[in-house]
Amino acid sequence: MRTIIGTIFAAGLMLPVYAADKPAETKKVCVDAKDSKGNIIKNKDGSTKQDCREIKVHKKFEGTEIPKK
DSSP states (O other), X not given: OHHHHHHHHHHXXXXXXXXXXXXXXXXXXXXXXXXXXXXXOBOTTSOBOEEEEEEEOOOOOOOOOOOOO
């Protein structure tokens, strides 16, 4: 009887691992690089240098309007 209860308990601990949400969607965002004076940094070929980062994209939930009293 104890082994059955122990097995159910162990399965219960592992369940949240399998029920986890998929990883968040990411988006690549690039901005022009600037020096300490605020000037845009240029590459050797004349194009602007960019700093790129991966950010998470969150869903925006739409709600209903609250009626005015």
